[in-house]
Amino acid sequence: MSDSLDRRLDAIARHPFRAKFHLRGRDRVTAELKGPATIRWHARDLIARRLAPAEPYKDGRQTPYRGHPVFVAQHATATCCRTCLRRWHDIPQGRELTPEERAYVVDVICRWIEREIESPAR
Template identity: 45%
Template sequence: MTEFKKPPPLEIKCTSVDCANDLHCFKQLKKMSHNQRGKCRACGADLVDWKRLHRRDSKDAAHTFEALQHELIRHHFFHRPVDDKAMRHAQRKGRLLLKDAAKDRLRKYLAPAEPARDGRQTPLEGNTIFYAQHATATCCRTCLEYWHNIPKGRPLSPKELDYCAALVGLFLDTKLPELDDGPIKVPRRPRGLPPEEEVMRQ
């Protein structure tokens, strides 16, 4: 049996665009004029109601999620299938503990005024919390600042942390609608065995 090899890293960055398919990047450049800010840095598309988004109303999450998906990196994580390791982790936690773990992670890696390795502290796979953070722009302080208007250089307030946790929790509910509230026992995948072969053996 051929040993399973991990797929190559994702070829996608926060600044990636596919403007022809309405997938943009709204991360600002220092050289942008006032009139250019808030628009796609590549094509100038003006698609986001920033004033509404910056109210940070978790009850308006449907609109927030729709706006986020105009950006390629966010759209990718909204629609990317959950990898096997991430799904197993979620099942072992269950919905309630997964949300608790998400808030703990936000508190540790996002809430400080100067998080360690800011901009690189959230991996791209292996945990559904990572998917949620990238999708909702709660992955680093730069994304948090330009999407949610929460400035860098100071700790998050309790209200801001709760807002970020609410977005992550809502994403997890959307992405994993059939996840049990409580943990379930999930057998570990044998080393070197691809997920599809493991399923065939069960």
Template identity: 55%
Template sequence: MDEFDALLQRLSRSRFRARFHLGAAERAYADSKGRGAIARHAGDFIATRLAPAEPRNDGRQTPMRGHPVFLAQHATACCCRSCLAKWHGLPPGRALTPSEQARLVTLLMRWIDHEMGYAPPQARHDGNPA
């Protein structure tokens, strides 16, 4: 079990976090767009809605439905700076670094992959994802 699996397991014990799952519409959307597009959307949402030191509408910036990434953000506590502080140790009041943003996107995609029934991408022999 890696750090993402351990964190997802911990989050799944939260009654609030465990109630989020992809519905038929979100699954269809993810299938139609493809994993790469969904990962780009996740990166964009993190960069614009969470990464700034003081995000606009913090605490209310992530809808509860309408996109697979929104559901993933709530399920993984990547929905606002308060949740990022509590669950991920990322303090409010400072911008997220590119590596912190990338880590959050990886976590979101791990959750989405699990919900979609995908296996995580395997690393190639050179250490890069396939």
């Protein structure tokens, strides 16, 4: 699964808008200090509240650009809104995300954060 996630992340990173996002400053420090298990828990919670509903509140504008490593990762991985999920990950709009889809989105976000932490700070 990691190979397919990495290929998907590499493809998304070739898009100029998505390529601009990296963990920097406080967001990077938060990811490093909290560790992968806590960040994964935060990602699950944020996805459940902000992205999983059939019609998320303020869809398309619900994800801040910074303030938490998961937010940065969502923009970098095109998991920030239901339109991006449809366009980049083939997950349809207009219905609640399934448990499998939620797990996939969390895996994408957490893998991106993991890759960012493994690379030198920018």
